Amino acid sequence: MVQFKVNEQNAEVNGETINAMVCGMGAFKNTALKFLSENGIENPIPGNWYSYQSFMNAFEKISNKVGQKTLYMIGKSIPENAVFPPEISSFEIAMSSIGAAYKSNHIGLNIGEIIFKWTGPRSSVVTNSSAYPEACDEGLITAMANRFKPKDAVVIKIRLDETKMNKSQGGDTSHFILEW
Template identity: 35%
Template sequence: MTNPFPNAEVVGQAILSIVGGMEVVQSRALRILAENGITPLKADSWYPLTNLLNAFRLIFEKIGPSTVRAIGRKIPENAHFPPDVDNLEKGLRSIDVAYHMNHRGTDPIGGYHYEQSDRRSAKMVCDNPYPCDLDLGLVEAICDRYRPKDSLWVRIEHDPRSCRRRGDASCTYLITW
C-alpha cells in the first residue's frame, strides 16, 4: 500500500482499533505493529502513517480483508470523534472530522466526503490512503450506531466504479436507509 502522505502521522489512540479489531489474536496485532515500528503503542503518542499502512498491508495479506473490516468497525470505539453526534447524517459527517483529529503532518490528507443524495440515501467518497475494507467497516459501525429509528436497516454498497484497491483515487460507498 503506497502512502501519498509520507510526512503524516496518526495518534496511538486511533491505532488501538487494530488491537480491538483483532480481539482473538491481540498478541499477533501487537507483533505486526511492532514489526512496523509502532512500539510501544501509547494512546497519546504519534506514529508515522507509512508504518501503519504497512501494518495494514500485512494484516490484509496474512489474516484477510474481514479482519481489516473488523478493525474499521472498532474505530469509533477507540479514535477521537467529535461530540454531539446524534443522527446518521451527523455521524457520517463526523468521520471526516475524526479522521483529521487523529492525523497530522500533511494537509490535505484526503478524507471522508459525505454527500446527501436524497431523503433516504447518501454517498461517502473516501480518498484517504487506508484500505477500502477498513473504510467499509468504519462506515458500517457509524450506520449501526446512528441508524434512524424509522429505518429497519442501513444498506452500504461499495460502488464498483471507484475502488482504490484497483488503483483509483477513491472508493465510493452508496448508503440507503
C-alpha cells in the first residue's frame, strides 16, 4: 500500500493508536490534534474507531509541515510507551508481534500487513505494506529491535533495502534490513 493511502474506504483505526501518535508528537501535541481535527477526528477516545484514511491524511500533513524526523519519533515512541505481555520476551517474538499488534488496532480487509523473517543468523527483514509512512515504520522497528535486542547484538543496524521499490518511492511495501 502506498504510504498515506488506504486501499479500503471503510478501514478504521482505534483511538488508542491515534492517541499514541499524539503522544509521540511530544511538544507538538497541539499540532497533531489540529491536523486530526482538520481531518474529522476530534478528541480521539480509546475504544472508539475512526477513519484510517482520515488518520493517514493527518500523518501526511505532519510529514509535509513538521517533517520526517517527527514521523520517525512517533514510530519510535509507540513501543517505548507500550506495556508488553510477558510472553514477548525475545527479539524474534517481539518482531513477529508487530504485525499482530497492527491487525488488532486496525479494522479492514485490505489494510496491509507487517511481516518479520530471518535472513541469516544475525540478520532479518521486516516488510511493511501498511499505509503508515516509512519514517514512522523505521522508528517503530528501531524501538522494538532495541527494546528486545538479541543477546549477541551490541548494535542493530536498520536500513531500507535499496534494491527494492519502497513506499517512499511509490511502492506498496517497505523492506527493512536488520543486521548485527
